[in-house]
Amino acid sequence: MTDKEKQSGKSTEGMLDYNENSSAQLQLVRLLSPLVRELVHSMDAPCAEFKIVDYGCGPGVNSIEMVKPAIEACLEKFSDTPIVVCHSDQVGNDWNTLFELVSGSDGYAHIAKGIRTEAAIGSFYDQVTSSETVSIGTCIFASHWLSQGIQLDSAGTVWFADLLSDARRIVDRIAQKDWTQFLLQRALEIRAGGFLVVGTLGSVPDTSEKNGIAASGRGIYRAIYVVAQTMAEDGLISSESLESFLFSLWFMTEAEARHTLVKNPELKTAFEIYRISVEPSPTKASDIFEDHIQEPGTYAEKYVGYIRAFGDSTLRTHLFGSNSVNSEHLDQLMTEFYNRLAHLYESETNKYACEVWHLVVVLRRK
Numbered sequence: 281m282t283d284k285e286k287q288s289g290k291s292t293e294g295m296l297d298y299n300e301n302s303s304a305q306l307q308l309v310r311l312l313s314p315l316v317r318e319l320v321h322s323m324d325a326p327c328a329e330f331k332i333v334d335y336g337c338g339p340g341v342n343s344i345e346m347v348k349p350a351i352e353a354c355l356e357k358f359s360d361t362p363i364v365v366c367h368s369d370q371v372g373n374d375w376n377t378l379f380e381l382v383s384g385s386d387g388y389a390h391i392a393k394g395i396r397t398e399a400a401i402g403s404f405y406d407q408v409t410s411s412e413t414v415s416i417g418t419c420i421f422a423s424h425w426l427s428q429g430i431q432l433d434s435a436g437t438v439w440f441a442d443l444l445s446d447a448r449r450i451v452d453r454i455a456q457k458d459w460t461q462f463l464l465q466r467a468l469e470i471r472a473g474g475f476l477v478v479g480t481l482g483s484v485p486d487t488s489e490k491n492g493i494a495a496s497g498r499g500i501y502r503a504i505y506v507v508a509q510t511m512a513e514d515g516l517i518s519s520e521s522l523e524s525f526l527f528s529l530w531f532m533t534e535a536e537a538r539h540t541l542v543k544n545p546e547l548k549t550a551f552e553i554y555r556i557s558v559e560p561s562p563t564k565a566s567d568i569f570e571d572h573i574q575e576p577g578t579y580a581e582k583y584v585g586y587i588r589a590f591g592d593s594t595l596r597t598h599l600f601g602s603n604s605v606n607s608e609h610l611d612q613l614m615t616e617f618y619n620r621l622a623h624l625y626e627s628e629t630n631k632y633a634c635e636v637w638h639l640v641v642v643l644r645r646k
Contacts, residue, residue, distance in 0.1 A: 320353035336422025337367035340378035368400040441495040455530035467550035482558035482639030503632035567633035580625035
């Protein structure tokens with residue numbers, strides 16, 4: 281890689297107010313809950329304990345709701361089997377909040393006595409738990425984040441779907457390598473007969489788009505660019521920093537998700553494909569906050585909160601941080617950015633709506 285493609289820190293650390301602004305994620309969790317129950321009921325009893333791992337757990341709410349149906353189904357099918365729940369994420373995750381929620385009124389600790397809770401701290405692009413011990417692994421709204429921060433010539437956009445030529449090919453290679461690595465690590469960890477359930481944002485073919493795909497959330501990433509561009513035009517940040525800034529993520533099409541599983545010999549041997557699909561969200565597919573469209577102020581507030589939840593750490597670290605002289609100046613830049621973003625959504629409303637297509641990958645370990 282050239283200097284312009286240098287790697288930096290992880291993009292998912294330090295997510296802000298995530299539990300309060302993750303309704304889209306929680307919707308997918310609830311959609312997948314019946315499937316998780318079905319999968320657990322189809323399994324043979326484990327030799328020692330029933331281990332559930334949620335990869336990329338985040339601060340807690342969605343992770344807890346994702347493992348609950350697996351716990352409940354295990355109690356129904358294997359009533360005497362010890363249950364272990366492992367939450368996996370990076371060191372910068374809000375672990376205190378997570379474990380407070382586990383033991384809280386809406387947590388799972390009270391469902392049955394003796395449920396053991398663990399944390400696996402590290403990247404899910406590495407092995408995070410013992411080999412052949414996981415009965416069911418889940419990964420919700422996390423696998424689209426790449427293993428590394430990326431800086432490269434990306435003038436005109438802040439995300440993968442609008443990249444062109446060499447820039448797009450560079451990020452495409454990283455995304456495919458990461459997806460392969462993620463699956464190879466899970467192949468080591470999941471026991472024979474166990475399942476991996478991945479639910480995240482996806483892309484669909486669309487000939488009207490410059491790269492022939494429509495990717496989930498295209499409106500919000502274009503809104504981020506529009507606002508950042510106005511700040512560059514006003515001299516608040518440099519144009520050079522914006523032209524090299526990119527969110528390090530990739531939302532796969534069904535074909536991209538399937539390709540690695542079919543072409544990689546190790547993965548083809550390890551996994552049986554139970555399901556791979558990309559489908560529009562069954563509700564609010566064209567605008568996740570459409571219920572508030574008649575209230576522009578609330579509509580803008582919802583979008584700003586959602587973008588802050590997943591994007592604040594990336595924006596601070598990889599865009600605005602390089603344009604600030606100290607922490608106070610950085611906070612001022614972030615405040616200005618969010619104020620302008622709110623104004624954009626208040627005035628333009630659904631021009632920059634977040635559309636959602638769900639990518640669901642379900643694999644059975646042979």
